[in-house]
Amino acid sequence: MIEVKNIKKGFNGRTVIDDVSATFETGKCNLIIGSSGSGKTVLMKCIVGLFEPDEGQILYDDQSFTTMNQNERKQMRQKIGMLFQGSALFDSMTVEQNVMFPLDMFTRLSYKDKKKKVREVLDKVDLKEADKKFPAEISGGMKKRVGIARAIVLNPKYLFCDEPNSGLDPQTSLLIDKLIQDITLEYNITTVINTHDMNSVMEIGNKIVYMYQGLKEWEGSNDEIIFSKNEKLNSFIFASSFLKDAKDMRMLEAKGKIDENRDMDKLLK
Amino acid sequence: MNLFTHIGRFLLMIKRMLSIPENWKMYWKELMHQCSEIGIGSLGIVAIISVFIGAVSAVQTAYQLVSPVIPKTTIAVIVRDTVILEFAPTLTSIVLAGVVGSKIASELGNMRVSEQIDALEIMGINTKAYLILPKIIAALLVIPMLVVIAAVLGIWGGRLAGAASGILSAETFDRGLAMGFMPYNVSFALAKAYTFSFIISGIPAYYGYNVQGGALEIGRSSTQAVVTSCIMILLADYLLAAILL
Numbered sequence: 095m096i097e098v099k100n101i102k103k104g105f106n107g108r109t110v111i112d113d114v115s116a117t118f119e120t121g122k123c124n125l126i127i128g129s130s131g132s133g134k135t136v137l138m139k140c141i142v143g144l145f146e147p148d149e150g151q152i153l154y155d156d157q158s159f160t161t162m163n164q165n166e167r168k169q170m171r172q173k174i175g176m177l178f179q180g181s182a183l184f185d186s187m188t189v190e191q192n193v194m195f196p197l198d199m200f201t202r203l204s205y206k207d208k209k210k211k212v213r214e215v216l217d218k219v220d221l222k223e224a225d226k227k228f229p230a231e232i233s234g235g236m237k238k239r240v241g242i243a244r245a246i247v248l249n250p251k252y253l254f255c256d257e258p259n260s261g262l263d264p265q266t267s268l269l270i271d272k273l274i275q276d277i278t279l280e281y282n283i284t285t286v287i288n289t290h291d292m293n294s295v296m297e298i299g300n301k302i303v304y305m306y307q308g309l310k311e312w313e314g315s316n317d318e319i320i321f322s323k324n325e326k327l328n329s330f331i332f333a334s335s336f337l338k339d340a341k342d343m344r345m346l347e348a349k350g351k352i353d354e355n356r357d358m359d360k361l362l363k
Numbered sequence: 364m365n366l367f368t369h370i371g372r373f374l375l376m377i378k379r380m381l382s383i384p385e386n387w388k389m390y391w392k393e394l395m396h397q398c399s400e401i402g403i404g405s406l407g408i409v410a411i412i413s414v415f416i417g418a419v420s421a422v423q424t425a426y427q428l429v430s431p432v433i434p435k436t437t438i439a440v441i442v443r444d445t446v447i448l449e450f451a452p453t454l455t456s457i458v459l460a461g462v463v464g465s466k467i468a469s470e471l472g473n474m475r476v477s478e479q480i481d482a483l484e485i486m487g488i489n490t491k492a493y494l495i496l497p498k499i500i501a502a503l504l505v506i507p508m509l510v511v512i513a514a515v516l517g518i519w520g521g522r523l524a525g526a527a528s529g530i531l532s533a534e535t536f537d538r539g540l541a542m543g544f545m546p547y548n549v550s551f552a553l554a555k556a557y558t559f560s561f562i563i564s565g566i567p568a569y570y571g572y573n574v575q576g577g578a579l580e581i582g583r584s585s586t587q588a589v590v591t592s593c594i595m596i597l598l599a600d601y602l603l604a605a606i607l608l
Contacts, residue, residue, distance in 0.1 A: 143484075169487070170487075171486060179478070180478055182481065184479055185477075199385055199486065
């Protein structure tokens with residue numbers, strides 16, 4: 095479990111996130127959502143230690159990350175895997191070398207064992223055939239999957255995904271979401287996903303934190319989001335009329351109002 | 364940012380760079396890779412420039428020494444000393460600041476912009492140590508070697524040009540080379556080479572590592588790295604000459 099307590103971060107005198115507190119639970123897909131510039135990426139970078147928060151505390155399973163020294167952080171970071179928005183694969187290495195890199199750096203496994211482990215994770219992300227290809231030779235969706243494979247190769251306890259669906263078609267997005275959800279459940283890890291993809295929110299959002307102008311505006315699950323009366327959240331999530339209608343339908347459905355086809359016909363009219 | 368901020372950040376980068384490697388084998392592999400990139404990658408251009416500089420200095424020295432009382436061996440002496448003292452270390456380093464410096468700055472800049480450095484940080488790797496230290500050590504190892512090669516090729520170029528243009532025979536040139544040779548000049552050239560190696564690798568690494576923005580900023584930082592390195596090389600050249608000669 096990751097706890098964020100009263101985090102504050104600003105740049106050049108401008109506050110980007112202010113007094114944000116949240117809990118990200120183990121074995122769940124925890125989503126940070128919000129429009130561009132709402133501070134969700136800064137929040138995630140503070141959690142993983144790429145930015146130092148100005149105030150507040152970050153706890154990884156009750157261990158304070160903010161007060162750790164360099165060596166303690168190094169140790170902690172070996173338990174963290176991260177998928178970056180642009181995948182951040184090493185251009186000069188093949189897919190296999192990219193995934194093997196953390197094993198080369200932090201383990202004393204033999205080449206044979208490392209290769210076996212790499213095959214295992216590449217198989218998990220369904221990329222066994224692309225192991226000899228370079229990042230420039232594979233598609234965006236494949237790059238994301240390689241990024242996931244590299245993030246999980248050391249069996250992390252915490253997985254962070256920064257906009258895993260950006261630049262992907264809806265079908266590939268769903269595949270990536272499903273993969274992240276499966277990994278979260280299989281390894282029982284704490285997964286934090288930064289997204290503004292509504293499919294992800296509805297499909298895998300076990301726990302959702304909504305950021306608005308640097309503040310935590312709402313917290314709940316994908317079931318609760320449908321019934322939320324928070325106007326800012328509703329106007330962000332259900333921005334299109336299609337999604338608005340879908341929400342109305344789901345609400346009516348939940349209230350048991352749609353039980354006959356004629357009611358559906360009425361609604362459709 | 365003012366000059367002192369840059370100096371402070373540069374010194375902090377150097378301090379942070381000096382830490383115990385996470386995995387010696389991986390650092391060694393990276394060091395060997397950088398030695399090959401910097402050394403082998405620059406050998407061709409260094410060889411071409413050195414031969415021509417030696418050749419041109421022989422021809423121009425002969426053109427200026429018109430007095431019949433000055434022996435022709437003086438041309439070889441002048442070519443040897445100018446090549447060893449100035450052309451081989453300084454000119455080679457300025458060329459390398461362009462070739463190697465821009466490569467280091469753009470490589471690190473691209474890694475920064477595409478979040479590859481962040482990815483390494485998240486893994487728990489000291490990126491300053493893993494990405495910058497092998498580049499600086501590799502430069503300190505191979506650039507002095509390139510300077511020595513440049514000096515040899517420069518003198519050989521002068522000998523070749525002298526004989527080819529009929530200014531002085533190869534035998535006369537060889538006699539001149541042996542006249543009044545001061546081994547200290549070679550030590551001085553190597554001192555310059557080591558100083559310039561650090562400038563050529565350290566300054567572009569600093570600019571590349573701290574890039575913020577996109578492709579445009581990578582280009583800008585690369586140019587700035589080369590310009591700053593060249594200025595620093597010339598400044599260090601003057602200071603070393605004033606102190607050591």
